[in-house]
Amino acid sequence: MDAVNPDESKPQPSGSPEVWSNGRAALCNAVESYFNSHQGSQYACKGKLYGLLIDKYACHRDMVKSQIIITNVGGGRKLDSTTGQMARTQNQDDACSQLKVLRAALNNRDVIVVISGSQYPYFPVVIPHTYNVLDHFIITDLWPEKDGKNISHWKIRLEKFDLQSVSWWTPHGEEDREQFNAGQYICEAQMCPTCETESKIIFQQGWICLNNKCEEFFRCESGADVDKLTYDEKFVNERSHRVGPLEPVPLVPALPNAEGGDFGTEKKFKMGMVCPKCRCCSRRMHWKGWECENPDCDFTHTVQLREVPAANAVKEEQQGKRIKASSYNEKLVGRWDLKIAGYDVEAYSFPGKDGQVVGSVFVYRATSDIRSKVNGPDDLYRAMQKEDLRLKRNPARNPGARVEQLTNHFSSNWGAFYKFGVLVETNGFAEAPEPILRGQAQLDWAHKETISAMKELFEAEEIEYCEDSMTLEPHTFNELLSLGYFESCVINYHDDGEKELGPTVATLSLGSPSIMNFAPKSSSGIGKKTKGKYGPAVLSFPLNHGDIVVMHGSMIHKHYVHSVKPAGKLRFALTCRYIRPETIHDPKARAEAIEKGKIPEGIEQLAYKGTDEPGQNLNLDDNSRGNDQ
Ligand SMILES: [Zn+2]
Ligand SMILES: [Zn+2]
Ligand SMILES: [Zn+2]
Structure with a gap:
């Protein structure tokens, strides 16, 4: 966290803020009802202003007094290349969105919340935290001024809503001053x-x-x-x-709590909390609940998760306007329908720039029969909800900074460790709970099935493929990423290509349905030319409870990206990969990765391996293959 620079020449405050934070995301998550703006100084929703942040960009004559604030309207500054500072170089636009929202708040006499950042230069007292909630205010005046360079900008005057209470930012010992x-x-x-x-x-x-x-x-x-x-x-x-009706939103929101039909995985349970003990804003970092982000405070809060039955996921599949069938660009993507150990399998091939196949995606469809089998998807979904999978949200951007952003989903890593320098813990398979091992075993099985089916398919169809990208070698997976998704957790376009990884990525999807999309990167020169970073999707398919996706080919990540858009209350994904120990240079780290990636003996029996009936290909009659399981 950025340290607050205490200005010793300033007096001490007479009180302390009712809500504070040392990070922007925690602030926005915890007080989303009045300030959910990760950038900018205003928070408005549907044209109505709820909160205002004063921070670094104070200007001439701006002031914070016990009961009033005079500040400038943000926006319109540009980077001055000579001074390296943000400065106004032209008149502020009278019709800009910031002013529109402020005018509405002034006319409606809306009660808003003002927050001060630690970089605000004219704060009257030593400022205690990076972000400090001041109080409720109303806007009384909005007017344009001109500076010495003849550039006009707008100013705003705010009055504290409650004129009776002493403001915490009043200098200590001067509590009666400026009270009118x-x-x-x-x-x-x-x-x-x-x-x-x-x-x-x-x-x-x-x-x-x-x-x-x-x-x-x-x-x-x-x-x-x-x-x-x-x-x-x-x-x-x-x-x-003060004239009515004026109803301020509470500065300290109630702690998140489950009501009536809640499972505890609904969107609202991803919001933050204001710690009732120390008033620090805290994000929901852990699957289990909230931990106060103030290192000096030990407050924790949990909402008991109610078990989501697998039947719920099936209901979600049938609801809504989601696509129900796969669709693909026939000019680029090849498709075959196979049957492997009772699973209907859709096999897709992806071309490189020259048309040669560089990667494949096999989608295993779990029928209701498969789902209900012993150790099958229903069993595993239930077990995943019971077990502590050590799921948490990790930093996705700017780790450690006050603008740190967490991933949308919760995750934990198991097995071999390779992402050095990233704040993600990895637990060895030896200490993994049973559902994790079951997932590894099932994906390992699907991986081997896929490789042998692919060999047969490529031979029968005389498909030319890039051997550098597609090794058609099954390695035993030594790493598993376990992901938990509450409601509305989207995974945007990305690739899984990293030099430490083997060419196969396999994922088992459990619970709520989602849509998986594949699109070529613009840099690949594949498909339609577009201005954006990615072209239109070339393959989209629903991913339902118990389905398995096996991606093979290292080049698929070079040329394509994929995304997952879920719908529903609770989804888990178990993703397995093979980390090549030889790519880890530090011998100690390599030895640790090998040790952590060791699979405990006997776990293959935990896996669900399809039906016992011999499988047969759907449309490759003369090449029907037996099931060797
Ligand atoms: Zn005039
Ligand atoms: Zn606390
Ligand atoms: Zn991915």
């Missing part, structure tokens, strides 16, 4: 003789027309330098009357 009531000061307005509109007398140096359409705009009668103007005491100390 409505009617004590009145800031008069004056008519402009040129444009005939009224402007308040906001400056000590005299009245100025604040209509930026007027010729006399911001021209000071006394001839004073506009950069040296100061706000008039009456303008600063004026307090407006």
Whole structure:
């Protein structure tokens, strides 16, 4: 976390914030009802303003007093190449979205929440945290000003909603200072003789027309330098009357709790919490629940997960407007329908730039019969929900920074370790709970089946394939990534290509349905030319409870990306790969990876390996193959 730089010359605050955070994502997750804006200084939803952040970009005459704030309207700054600073180089647009939202909040007298960042230079006291919730405010004035370079921008004045309480940011020992009531000061307005509109007398140096359409705009009668103007005491100390209906959202939201029909995996349970003990904003990092992100606090909160029955996933499959059948670009992708050990298997081939096959995707379809088999998908889904799989959300971007972002999903790594420098723990297979080992065994089985079916298929169909990419060698998987998805966890386009990995990636999908898409990268020169990073999808298919996807070919990751878009309450995915120990240079790390990737003996028996009846190919009659299991 970025350390807060305490300015020792400033006085101590008289209180402490009701809500605070040292990270932006934690703040947004915990107080999403009034500030869910990962960038920018305003949070608005459907045109209504809920929260405002004041931070680094303060300007001339901005101020934070016990009951009022005067600040500038954000946006419109550009990087000045000579100073390296963000600066305004042109007049702020009167019609910009920020102003639109502020005008609406002013006219409706909406109650909003103001937050101060630690980089705000004019904070009146030592600022305690990176983000500090101040209080509820209403906007009282919105007007344009001009700076010494003749560039105009907008300013905004806010008044604290509750004028009776002492603000925590009031300097300690000066709790009575700057406390005023409505009617004590009145800031008069004056008519402009040129444009005939009224402007308040906001400056000590005299009245100025604040209509930026007027010729006399911001021209000071006394001839004073506009950069040296100061706000008039009456303008600063004026307090407006509170008129209803005004209902502020609570600063401290209630802790997430399950009600009625909740499973505990609904979207709302991914939100953060405000710790009731220390008021620190904390993200939902763990499958099990929330842990306060303040290292000095030990508060934890859990919501008991209710078991999602496998039947629920089947119901979700049938609901909604989701695609029910696979679709693919016939000009590029080849398709064959096979039968392997009772599974209907869709086999797809992917071309490289020259048309030669560089990769394949085999999709094993679990029927309701397969799903209900002993050790089959239903059993495994139930077991995964009971077991502690050590699932947590890891940093996806900017690890450790105040703008750190977590992955959408929860995950844990098992077996060989290879991603050095990434904050992900790996647990050896020796300490893995049974569902993890069962998943490894089933995927290992599917991998071997796929390779032998592929060899037969390529021979029978005389398919030319790139041998550098597709080794058609089954390695025993030595790594498993276990993923847990709450409601609405999308995995955007990415590839799984890393030099440490063998050419096969196999995934078992359990629970809620999803759609998997494959698209060529624009850099590959495959398919239609597009302006974006990826072309349109060349293969899309539903991925349902118990289905297995086996991807083979290292080049498939060079030329294509894939994404997973789930629907429903709870999905698990178990993904197996082979990490090539010879690519790990450090001998100690290599030895550790080999040790952790060792599969405990006897686990093959845990795997569900399809039906006992001999399988046969659907459309390759003369090449029907027996089931060797
Ligand atoms: Zn005027
Ligand atoms: Zn706490
Ligand atoms: Zn992937």
